[in-house]
Amino acid sequence: MEAPKEQSAAERVKELMLKAILEGPKKTTAEKSTETAKGVRRMVKGLAQKAHEARARGDPIAYLFIASFYDDILRAMDIATVGTENYAGLCAAKLDAERFLSKAEAEGYPRHLCTYATCGLGFDAMRCELGGMPTDAPDGGMELPSVMLGTGMMICDPRYKWYQAAQRYTNAPMHILGLLNPPLYYTHIDLKEVKDYYIKYVVEELKGLVDFLERQLGRKMDWDRLSEVVNLSERTIKLWYDTYQLRKAVPAPMPTEDALNTMVPGYFNMGTQEAYDFYQELYNEIKYRVDNKIGVIPDEKYRLMWALSLPPWYGLVLFNYFESLGAVFPIEVVYHPPVPLEIPASITNPLERMAWRFYDGMTHWYEKAQKNSRNPFVEWFMELIEDYKIDGVVFHQARTCRTIHCGQLHQMNVLKRHSDIPMLMLEGDIIDVRNYDEEATHDKIDTFIEVVDTYKKKKQS
């Protein structure tokens, strides 16, 4: 029997284009490489279904943000959750965000606000106006929350302003935790001077959340159960992290477009056996691919890193475009698993363990940065560039996000002082496809790949 012929890059392009034509003009998501990543869509639907069922039973539902560091508390109290940013991403991927964005604009929220937020606000406004779910809402829509849980200072301003604005449509009680970012950019602070009171503050704020939930929902926290959940989360984070270490292999066994799916259990379903089992399955699959040298594309020429940038959820197919040019993304900074850290065994209180996880995760690169680049993110980039044998770094500037996407130029400027690696800045948005120009994006990518090619040849010579 004749062995299957290796597919060339040109053939791969042809195949992808044909697939796009057959699927019609609304192709937004990227083709995945791993079977485990393909299964994430089922999990997302399952999470939505859990919220629908909770609503039908009259059980509580919480709106929450990705990577809020307090998911364990909700799991321990059996509270169904709706990840509101996740829902906006889903709407964008289905090219069904515009009606919600337009509604928010009509309500007075400017177009340049975070489009996760305006998509959510538009949805809430519509559900409020209709007295029920908007027609054909993806995955049955976001259920009306019993409570909304935001954070102050942790990641971004919309994390407290969005839900505060949404109260006019949901009338749901909200709680904001003061999760302060520990020092990231100080230039003269010894962490020993601040660590104790930062951790103490997080512990107190987590206690405040438990009090709020008990008061609002009439449920009591089972502290033993919380300890079990925290323990499970810690094991899951370690497994997730170890799984991603396998991605250092050449050829790359799993690309960024898969990771944009495989982050879902970690960021929206942490503290569950389902999440742990998912990463075990992913570990096994990636290990198999590494052992058998199964790459994302047959002829991997360039290895790129997706920097600290939220992706254009309506246009993830762009990763396949990179692949058609022989470039693959073995790793990404965004939605990376937290670094598993050694929390002293003497810390047994689950809230304290959560606080340590939060604090240590946020300060992991601080001291190294003080001695070198003075930028913790750039330190992380440099580690990944070396470990994953990266030939180029791609940023994406989402025009409506002032948290992650302001400061990218600075990261590029600092990285340039420490490395000659080629860098590309794409422009678009997270949710609003009106801010995206696919043709211009492809032109930029074409040029960038030429630069990466020259860089790589120079490096090899």
Added chain:
Amino acid sequence: MTQGLIKAEQIYQNRDRRAKELKTAGRKIIGYLCSFTPVEIITAADLVPYRITGSMKESITLADAYLETIACPFTRSCLDIALKGGYDFLDGYVVPHACDNIVKLYEIWTYNIKHTYAHFVNVPHTLSPASFEFFETELGTFKRSLERFSGREVTAEALSRSIQLHNEQRALVRKLYELRKQDPPLLSGTEMTKVIVAVMSTPVTEANELLKAAIEEVPARRDGLQRKPARLMIYGTGNEDTTFIELVEESGANVVIDDLCFGTRPYWFEVEVSDNPLAGIARSYLEKLRCPRTYRESPGSHQADLENRFGHLYQFAKDFKVNGVILYITRYCDTHAFDAPDVKEYLGRKGLPVLEIEGDYPLGGIAGVKTRIQAFLETVS
């Protein structure tokens, strides 16, 4: 114009001159952003706090290579001036965590502009007991860092003295605002902004003298304002430049009160005087300084929430006999933009006409803005 106002005008036009003179005389100047910087601690360390601003008169030519154009244009302008050497006279730089925009600015500024001292003060967004305790401790870290920089201990007595001086300043500013309750007001919005900017640019004792002079002279001024049908309040972010307020006043309104960063906001509260000065500063800044960046928990219904968050605006409107409000929000100021529909609803229910203008920095499309203001004034009068 009175001598106090003339002096304020002179400082406004050349606002870094006094700071540079003081530097030459051996004083150390600490530049800071935002009303949440606890200036009391800087003064207590025998350092001179100096409020950093952008400039509408200067095009942004350097900052775009360092900070994205999706960032607040005011912060981009501040950085641009710094990159051009406009803030080289500063010995130190302090930024509080007020909003995402200035957090990013701190990172980029401290990397590219080399001051001897830089410090970032984490300010909680919530009013929980733990937030007050945290903020007090964080202010202790700030105090110690200033002590290391200045080489002198900041004693409780020095802090208490400084609190008294800054409280006196707040009281004087409020007294000057009182003169705008009359009809016509004795002081225009443009003049008031210039006084505020002058106060923010000079050491507290000198600024207090300037305020006292203005308060004494203004009631006797002969070049007073005309009575106009519209008495307006301006709410929003604001900035040090008077272009927008002048435009409103030229269009046929008297601006009589504001809730702006370069207006009432840093002055409409007092720091509690207690045996623990840092606790007093923490409590007062967090609880009493009204800014959308501080989350105030809803007491229950939506209406109660609006009352809790914006009740002070209606109080202003009543006290200053306001008959219209302009929301003047700098583009990309997310914390204000998220609040805008709620503010409009609240004031609308109170029977106050509201115009929302999203402004750039520098303010662009002036003719269009003026037309909108004029049309609005027809509904107010």
